[in-house]
Amino acid sequence: xxxxxxxxxxxxxxxxxxxxxxxxxxxxxxxxxxxxxxxxxxxxxxxxxxxxxxxxxxxxxxxxxxxxxxxxxxxxxxxxxxxxxxxxxxxxxxxxxxxxxxxxxxxxxxxxxxxxxxxxxxxxxxxxxxxxxxxxxxxxxxxxxxxxxxxxxxxxxxxxxxxxxxxxxxxxxxxxxxxxxxxxxxxxxxxxxxxxxxxxxxxxxxxxxxxxxxxxxxxxxxxxxxxxxxxxxxxxxxxxxxxxxxxxxxxxxxxxxxxxxxxxxxxxxxxxxxxxxxxxxxxxxxxxxxxxxxxxxxxxxxxxxxxxxxxxxxxxxxxxxxxxxxxxxxxxxxxxxxxxxxxxxxxxxxxxxxxxxxxxxxxxxxxxxxxxxxxxxxxxxxxxxxxxxxxxxxxxxxxxxxxxxxxxxxxxxxxxxxxxxxxxxxxxxxxxxxxxxxxxxxxxxxxxxxxxxxxxxxxxxxxxxxxxxxxxxxxxxxxxxxxxxxxxxxxxxxxxxxxxxxxxxxxxxxxxxxxxxxxxxxxxxxxxxxxxxxxxxxxxxxxxxxxxxxxxxxxxxxxxxxxxxxxxxxxxxxxxxxxxxxxxxxxxxxxxxxxxxxxxxxxxxxxxxxxxxxxxxxxxxxxxxxxxxxxxxxxxxxxxxxxxxxxxxxxxxxxxxxxxxxxxxxxxxxxxxxxxxxxxxxxxxxxxxxxxxxxxxxxxxxxxxxxxxxxxxxxxxxxxx
Amino acid sequence: xxxxxxxxxxxxxxxxxxxxxxxxxxxxxxxxxxxxxxxxxxxxxxxxxxxxxxxxxxxxxxxxxxxxxxxxxxxxxxxxxxxxxxxxxxxxxxxxxxxxxxxxxxxxxxxxxxxxxxxxxxxxxxxxxxxxxxxxxxxxxxxxxxxxxxx
Ligand code: FES
Ligand code: FES
Numbered sequence: 001x002x003x004x005x006x007x008x009x010x011x012x013x014x015x016x017x018x019x020x021x022x023x024x025x026x027x028x029x030x031x032x033x034x035x036x037x038x039x040x041x042x043x044x045x046x047x048x049x050x051x052x053x054x055x056x057x058x059x060x061x062x063x064x065x066x067x068x069x070x071x072x073x074x075x076x077x078x079x080x081x082x083x084x085x086x087x088x089x090x091x092x093x094x095x096x097x098x099x100x101x102x103x104x105x106x107x108x109x110x111x112x113x114x115x116x117x118x119x120x121x122x123x124x125x126x127x128x129x130x131x132x133x134x135x136x137x138x139x140x141x142x143x144x145x146x147x148x149x150x151x152x153x154x155x156x157x158x159x160x161x162x163x164x165x166x167x168x169x170x171x172x173x174x175x176x177x178x179x180x181x182x183x184x185x186x187x188x189x190x191x192x193x194x195x196x197x198x199x200x201x202x203x204x205x206x207x208x209x210x211x212x213x214x215x216x217x218x219x220x221x222x223x224x225x226x227x228x229x230x231x232x233x234x235x236x237x238x239x240x241x242x243x244x245x246x247x248x249x250x251x252x253x254x255x256x257x258x259x260x261x262x263x264x265x266x267x268x269x270x271x272x273x274x275x276x277x278x279x280x281x282x283x284x285x286x287x288x289x290x291x292x293x294x295x296x297x298x299x300x301x302x303x304x305x306x307x308x309x310x311x312x313x314x315x316x317x318x319x320x321x322x323x324x325x326x327x328x329x330x331x332x333x334x335x336x337x338x339x340x341x342x343x344x345x346x347x348x349x350x351x352x353x354x355x356x357x358x359x360x361x362x363x364x365x366x367x368x369x370x371x372x373x374x375x376x377x378x379x380x381x382x383x384x385x386x387x388x389x390x391x392x393x394x395x396x397x398x399x400x401x402x403x404x405x406x407x408x409x410x411x412x413x414x415x416x417x418x419x420x421x422x423x424x425x426x427x428x429x430x431x432x433x434x435x436x437x438x439x440x441x442x443x444x445x446x447x448x449x450x451x452x453x454x455x456x457x458x459x460x461x462x463x464x465x466x467x468x469x470x471x472x473x474x475x476x477x478x479x480x481x482x483x484x485x486x487x488x489x490x491x492x493x494x495x496x497x498x499x500x501x502x503x504x505x506x507x508x509x510x511x512x513x514x515x516x517x518x519x520x521x522x523x524x525x526x527x528x529x530x531x532x533x534x535x536x537x538x539x540x541x542x543x544x545x546x547x548x549x550x551x552x553x554x555x556x557x558x559x560x561x562x563x564x565x566x567x568x569x570x571x572x573x574x575x576x577x578x579x580x581x582x583x584x585x586x587x588x589x590x591x592x593x594x595x596x597x598x599x600x601x602x603x604x605x606x607x608x609x610x611x612x613x614x615x616x617x618x619x620x621x622x623x624x625x626x627x628x629x630x631x632x633x634x635x636x637x638x639x640x641x642x643x644x645x646x647x648x649x650x651x652x653x654x655x656x657x658x659x660x661x662x663x664x665x666x667x668x669x670x671x672x673x674x675x676x677x678x679x680x681x682x683x684x685x686x687x688x689x690x691x692x693x694x695x696x697x698x699x700x701x702x703x704x705x706x707x708x709x710x711x712x713x714x715x716x717x718x719x720x721x
Numbered sequence: 722x723x724x725x726x727x728x729x730x731x732x733x734x735x736x737x738x739x740x741x742x743x744x745x746x747x748x749x750x751x752x753x754x755x756x757x758x759x760x761x762x763x764x765x766x767x768x769x770x771x772x773x774x775x776x777x778x779x780x781x782x783x784x785x786x787x788x789x790x791x792x793x794x795x796x797x798x799x800x801x802x803x804x805x806x807x808x809x810x811x812x813x814x815x816x817x818x819x820x821x822x823x824x825x826x827x828x829x830x831x832x833x834x835x836x837x838x839x840x841x842x843x844x845x846x847x848x849x850x851x852x853x854x855x856x857x858x859x860x861x862x863x864x865x866x867x868x869x870x871x872x
Contacts, residue, residue, distance in 0.1 A: 073815075073816030073817030073818070073853045074816070075816075206813060206815075208818065209809075209810050209814075209815055210810060212818030212821050213801055213806045213809045213810060213815065213821060213825060214754070214794060214795070214797070214798070214800075214806060215752075215753070215754015215755070215793070215794035215795050215822045216754065217818050218753075219756075219818075219819060221753075221756070221757065222747075222753035224751060224753070230748070255737055273740075273744060273748040274744060274747075274748055275737075275740050275741065275748065346817075346819075346852060347758055347764070347766065347817060347819040347820050347851070347852040347853070348756070348817070348819045349757065349758070394817065394818060394819075395817060396817050396818070396819030397817045397852050397853065398817075399852075425757075427760065428758065428759045428760055428761075621813060625813065625816060625855075625858075628854055628855075628857055628858075629816055629853050630854075631854065632851075632853075632854025632856065633852070633854060654759050654760075654761055654763060655758075655759050655761075655850060656761065656763055660850045660852065661854070661856075662847075662848055662849070662856070663843060663844050663847040663848065663849075663859065664844040664845075666854075666856035666860070668857070669857055
């Protein structure tokens, strides 16, 4: 019988003895255990068998592997344990995952190295030390067995959860050795070369799937604590504005309402249930102090960004004399591109549960950065670091948004005043309006051609809202390097080029959004690449190959795309293919999309073929899911994504005005791996996204004869030419 | 007092009758498998069954469901053994997982009404949002249940 069943029976029992009452009953231990051997946010009860900070083996051979990155759908709860298990020579069926403790990494000075999740770095960055953790444990187990048998350890080897003694054929399971192994030290540990992998590269099923099909996976919004109350928040509709006044008396007598808490730029109502809190906060009369930001509009911003394109900008990169080359060119093409702010719109609205006691604070949230949360909460609550416990949960989407601590700090401020555990939930509307957005940007491209249609020079100037500047980082150089990702390091061989940049911010808060700079830069650059191909009178894919002759890795990917997408095969009238290629986070992705225009003048994406070179793969199933995820996220952005500002206020506030791709708009997606191996382990959570928008727009040009240079595509009425 | 029947259990609750069913399930009954995504019938994360039909619990006052039998994801099966849940595991559908209770509850009624839905019928019935973009796998899982005859 699964433990899960016990829990249900418990629920039923609780219910049957308490019919007729509103009861906030509590599940013992608060954590619904699952069949998946995956339980976030509280460590398993382990008293023994911990071989190193990363793993523990119990007497029954259950292996618990700790994951320092956040499980936000991208599969780290499976992929990262696989890396450890590979070196450990574990029986994969006995492995379960739990979150590493941020508290411990602070107490033990970096026991888990780095706990942030972002930049598609989970595998890219952690792999070597996770391999080492597994290998070290393996060697300790071997040594423990050799000592037990009084044999030389060179006669012993690890395989499938057991240590074997070659000469005698004896074997002993890890569980029986773990306690001894924990006390042993080893040195000179070796990790495997890729040819030796047995587990890595296999499409192992995700450990977190079972609890995600029966409702038992715990997201932070599902956390229930004894005596917990709820907070609903409303923020100043103009970012940067502050609270002037509110009339708590107007809602004081509403059912369940407990108190109102003033925040710098918002107000929280605390009540017994979330619905009571939300109903009250929605009725609360509030006045705000709003400055000149309240007079701004997206259209004005856009004009200002476009105007700034004419300025020089700061030089990011210069090769040769582009000015001279352009002047003497036979033909110059110039295009301006534009992208709006975008919201992350994680499926689970931002929320956080906090319990503040005199000398201890507990935080339950979905966090991409639990360690920085811990530091920030320590400061906010004035409690020592070692007494702050952050309990990460499954994240109902992250995409960068949950790497910000804003919502956790806000919940902590509220909890400090409440005196009992409080769960703060931002409504979908608050989540979308009080967001932190993918930057707005304008980009200008110029290319010169000689009489033979050969490229003479290329220039690009981007005017971008700087995330680093919002973060208070030093951008006095005039360059935010994250804003020029993809533009500055563009791979095409161009005789003369000049890349310039201008930082231009508004009162809107910007933040890391899936694939960061590449999300806007690949769009503009890869569309302009098609414009250049058109000017050179060449097929866009062949034109790219011509400019990438020096990059075998990119060429191989393009060749594969050409074949796998049947690039040259004709399509019915009204349909066309478009393509793009982009390298980011250590991974090359090329995509070909098939698009048509429907009778309402809207684009319909039928098929997306991806060719991916991330070097090596930990788990092709999870990686494929991530490519598909990036594509859908990318189509939503390309077709619909737009945050509009009017009178300084974000206009989109829910899924009726901020549209998402649904089943009906989902194309057939085909992913092909072209793994170049070696020492390359590229990221996978983000690289599936950047090519989608340019490939769609490039295809639409072939159908409509019209160049779209501003997103989203849904702003245009499309006509088959 | 509001009387409701959820997963075969009868409850009498002292809640404001206008409270959406979603919040009663989550906050009063601790049935947190049903999720809040939008509150305005857009996303389907809150989907439950009302006498066997998929409904969006964020937009139904609890007082209106007194006559009906409500089933949530927790009541769909004892041990994740419903054919749709099994297909979801076989086809590796969930990513973050947040939308999946709603997706599954919607798919169950689709398949109960139509044992072998076409792609167009799936498009029409499955209007839930998945921000992680698991749609292709949801489609496959639905076809799989149909192919197995709901086993
Ligand atoms: S929460 Fe009910 S439809 Fe979105
Ligand atoms: S699995 Fe994340 S929203 Fe659907």
